Amino acid sequence: MLRNVFLKSLHDVRRAVLWWSIGLVSYVALIVGMWPTVRDNPAIAKLHETYPEELQAFISFGGAFDFGTPAGYLGAELFSLMVPLLLLVAAIGAGARALAGEEERGTLELLLANPVSRTRLALEKLAALSAEVAALAAVLFVALVVGCAAAGMDVSTSGLASATFGALLLALANGSIAFALGAATGHGALAIGLSAAAAVAAYLVNGLAPLVDAINSIRWLSPFYHYVAGDPLREGLSLPHAAVLVAIGVVAVAVGVAAFDRRDVGVSK
């Protein structure tokens, strides 16, 4: 289990992944469990449709806002905010911890006395955090498939897979930013703070874009837009949008790893 940096890093988070999984499954069970009530009371869907347009813009997930269909319900209740939020929190935390955590705890100094290049160390850490978040996304996906079947919700499995995968890509893009900031600065708190702020800004830009023209023109900058656009629950994954999310992650990692390779490490500042 401790054969290399990748496996060691997974070993470190095995308990955290377990608890996260329990939380995700419970949350999915709660939301899916409420579906029959929503379905049998058209008034609830009606109530949501009376929400102001501004609010609807935030809680709709791709396509039109229709609280009365299973896909619309899951989009509004899970995929518009809670799923990306939970995966983002996990990914940003893991990204910031990956290198900055070792550095702040002082273990990086001893780790780097071993014959492992900094680039390799960083990439193994990145692989581990990606695997960690992917495991959470997989748990989420399985919980959704099982939950939807149990609650008799008519949602396509490929739609659930696309939406979950999109959320994973969004989380990894932000996790990569946190990872890069941690790698470049050695400060975990700074990495979490800046990348969380960037994620909130991206969420707001995407939500406000339909309402404010000025913001609409920069909507393409928001990773959230590329996550939501294309209506993945109903239409499947949009490859161009997914490619943008991947590109954000790749650029962040490239910059972060290059900075990590060049700077002084392990010096208390």
Place this chain on the structure above:
Amino acid sequence: MKGLFRPTAAGSDKYKPGYRASGEIHRPCVRLGKGLVLSLSTDARHQLVLDHPDRHVPADHEAETAEHLALLHAVDIREDFSNPVGKGLVVGHGRRLDQRLRRIGDAVHVASVVQAHGLTKLYGSRTGVLDLAFAVTQGEVFGYLGPNGAGKTTTIRLMLDLIRPTKGRVELFGRDVRRDSVDVRRRLGYLPGDVRLYERLTGEQLVRYFASLRGLGDLREAHRLAGRFELDLDLPIRTLSRGNRQKVGIVQAFMHRPDLLVLDEPTSGLDPLMQQQFYDLLRETTSDGRTVFLSSHVLPEVQEIADRVAVIREGRLVLVESVEALRERAPARVEASFAEGPPAGAFADLPGVREIERRGTTIVFALEGRIDPLVKALARYEVRALDSHEADLEDVFLALYAERSTVAA
């Protein structure tokens, strides 16, 4: 085993590198042919010894071939031929030895395991270390001595490629630590000054993890070291005391039998018994021809285990010398009590003798060199008591520091 000297011309076996036994110590050497061996003593004297297989070289020995002559000329050691030492001729000694040997040029050279060239690290306007130049020779314990904050840890982190020099460079095994970082670290064992370990692992898990990173399958050495230091590797590291954490650090630094050990204040936290155990481990390490770079702020420690010592102060090297030479340089103290105080200046013209204190009829002398002239001079008066103390390195260092601060001020 890697030789201290090695032919630079590939395939040349004219000068065969190797080790030779001398007591329990294996001495790096070059075989010159015709039974002659040039070897470097690994005791503190750093003598270059020309040996014959019958362990005796006649004092009137003449270099047998033109090659030998050229070689000996290159090291500039002809003048010492009148100095037989039983098992060989001491043909040179002192700290410049490796440079002198390197002048042999194409034939052989002394492998410096660590070489710093104008190594400088500035933190903003604050100086970490400034223009360090030193070489650590294979098989020695190199003591790196200085007060806290003098730049010891900065130097070590530069050697490990954890931080990058502002100017200059450092080579380990003749390779740049930045460019060949991974290869260099393969042959290195490191014990940080403030060792931080993975709290949630056991000692065994940590050792296995690092062994895997090194591709080391055999953990017997690690377990042997743990046993030797009475360390229970099965305990979680978070439950270990400071001393036991230090032992885990020692185990991971030594377990792969690295060619170079870089140890930052290694005995801090160890009880005296374990310190002795650790010193024994260092002696075994160097007797294998492996090298130790050890930082310390404790003089007696360096005095006990180091062959050579470098002293760093405020980021600059103030001295690099063998411990033996330092000791020789240190003046002894001689305290003489007289029935009646001799007149002032009675001992003024004695060579190497300096009056440093006069209390009533007692005089304290600082003595460099032979004591005989002083004893003869003292005998002219009635001596009530005579006491002499061996040279104390502490005095040398205090003097050194005082001297430099005066210069700096």
